[in-house]
Amino acid sequence: MAESDNEDNEAFLRNLERSRSLYEKKWNVCVSSRALQTLKEAQWNAPQLLPFTEDVKNMHIYLDKCSEEYKLHLDKDPNKDNWAKLANLTLCQIILFNRRREGEVSKMHLSTFTLRDTSSVHLDLAGGLSELEQKLCKHFQRIEIRGKRNNKVPILLTPDIMSSMEALVAHRRAAGVPDENPYFFSRPETENHLRGSDAIRRIAKECGAKHPETLLSTKLRKHISTLSTVLNLKDNEMDILANVLGHDIRIHRQYYRLPEGTLQLAKVSKVLLALEQGHISDFKGMSLDQIQIDPNEELPEAVESDLSYTGAEEDLSFGTPSSSSGSSRSRRRLLTAEEFDGDIASIGTTSSTQKKKKRSRV
Structure with missing residues (x-):
């Protein structure tokens, strides 16, 4: 019995080693490469859905209209329902305006807003800016939050967004948000935060967009990166935009550009x-x-x-007189063999008579 068990174990080990060898040699060829090829082929004719400008405009208009209404309700009756409505609306406004990842804004801490840098632009730096750029520096405020891979990413705040955020901070305790909750967009009576994806998805349906499925944070980010190629930005300007969006410039140029199908239809088709x-x-x-x-x-x-005329045919037509007005090729006639021989004979006779005249003169 012991010997048979040892033989079974040895056979099992041999089969296991054989299976492992086949896995190491054939898995990439027979399984992985074919699976990747199938995934690539599935994307060949798949439509690329980008947000429509009209839908984005309607969403901005809806957010601006509801923002004032929700702030009045919160000031009159600071309860958790009114606070949560304004918080979701403001969260959506920041994501939409800055084209930020929804997770980055959702996890923004309260201290990030309260301890923000409120100093004005340095006078020496402001001297190198245009008049419009100086006004924009005074119009917006900027805060920095934690982005992907713990990178620092900026957020620009308009005066309307700033007013909403200050109202949320003022009525935070009245809405039942615990002091232990570190998140700015916190969920009342919990220590968690609101989800930006849920806020955008709900508001996209409420604003009456024709294609609400395209109004997502990922597609909005690709929308601005793709359309930025139309602006013909310089390399340093493209670097600034990529840094604001939290992209590596190589990834930005490789993935966030005009769709390949659009380039082929619009550019290569001309050639x-x-x-x-x-x-x-x-x-x-x-x-x-x-x-x-x-x-x-x-x-x-x-x-x-x-194209039907050949070089030989053109050689045959040298005896035809050319009109002063320049007849087109379509009116040219080809000489027959008899006409060609007659022309050659006439050329020969004229040359012989010219020789005789020269001799008589001499």
Whole structure:
């Protein structure tokens, strides 16, 4: 019995080693690579949903209208329901305006707002800014929060958002928020925080957007990054935008750009149309943005007949007289063999008579 058990154990170990060897050698080829290829192929013709400008505009209008209403209700009756409504609305406003990740704003601490830097711009630095930029520095306030991978990311606050946040701080205890709760957008009577994704999803439906499923923090961030390529920003300006959004500049350039399908339809199609219409030489030295071509332009009918002429046929037609007005190729006629021989004979006779005249003169 002991010997049979040892043989079974040895056979089991051999099978285990064989299975492990097959896993190490064949898993990437037979399983992982095919799974990745399947995932890539599923994204080939998938539509890219980006927020529509009209929906974003309607959402901003709805937030501005409700903000004043919720602040009046909270000032008159500071209870947890009114406080939670204003907190969710303000949370959505900050995420939408700054295009921030919803988790970053949701987990913002109360001390981040109360201990913010309220100093004005240094006079020497303000001298290098335009008049509009100086006004914007006075209009907005800026706070810094913890972002992805513990990076520092900024948040810009408008005067309306600042007013709402100050009202939330003033009525925090009346709403039943414990002092132990460190989060600014805290949940009343708990030590947790509100969820920004829930706030955006609910307000997107309430504002009457036609496509509320596109009004998410991730898609809003991709929306501003993608449309920033239309502005033709310089490298340093692109770096500033990427830092504000919390992106690495390499990731920003690789993923957050105009969709590949849009570029092919709008840019590369110009080259293909120019090749089809035979006008590619007309756009010599131009960039893709400078090429202007009509996609409805039809090919000229004479192109096909022009191409039917060969070099030999053109050689045969040298005896035909050319008109002073310059006749087109379509009116050219080819010489027959008899006409060609007659022309050659006439050329020979004229040359012989010219020689005889020269001899008689001599």
